[in-house]
Amino acid sequence: MTLIILYVTSFVIFLGIDFLGLGYIVKPVFDRHIGHLLLEDIRIFPAFAFYAFYVVVLLWFVSYPALAQDKSLLWVAGNAALLGAAAYGTYEFTSLAVMKDWSWSMVATDLTWGTFLTAATAVGGVWLTRMFTASLA
Template sequence: MTLPILYLSTFAVFLAIDFVGLSYIVKPIFERDIGPLMRDNFKVLPAFVFYAFFVGVLLWFVSWPAITANHSLWWVFGNALLMGGVAYGTYEFTNLAILKDWTTSMVVTDLVWGTLLTAVATTAGVAITRAVA
């Protein structure tokens, strides 16, 4: 029962926090810089696929090893911070390299947001699982 709790708690925290961040931190900057390219309503399926896959990867490389080896929450936070930096950095720096209207402020905002989001959600998922399971 531990693995489903770990996955669902991490997934729920990730979505809840990212909803706030995307709505109030990332979206205004993206609208300013690439507003005409943005959809009025985002597509749910591609977003769901990313979140579901990314949380699974985080569990594989960070959360499950932390649970089974009883690593500290600081260990979880640091390793998830690295994973978030890699994931969001890949997206942002690739876009900066190939898209003419991609801006440095978009890169910095989304990279910092995604990196911290990943670390906080992963750490919270492990903490919740330890408290409940």
């Protein structure tokens, strides 16, 4: 039950925060540089597949070990931020290396966003799961 609570809370947090960040932080920067390449409406299935898989990876490497080993939220934030920086950095620096019109401002914006988003998701998911499981005990 703990793992289900952890996954659902983390997924909802990730989706909710990213919806705001993509619309108000990341998209304006990407529109400025590669707007002519962006779709009017996102493709739901690939987006959902990424969210579902990314949250599983976050739980595997950070959130579930934090619960199992009673790690601090600071530990969760640091490790999740590192994972987020690696994941978003891989995409951004590869894109910068091989794509026309990719810019340093896109890299900085998305890398910072992904690092923050991943850390906030893990901290929120672990904290809420601890709260729910403590109230059920």
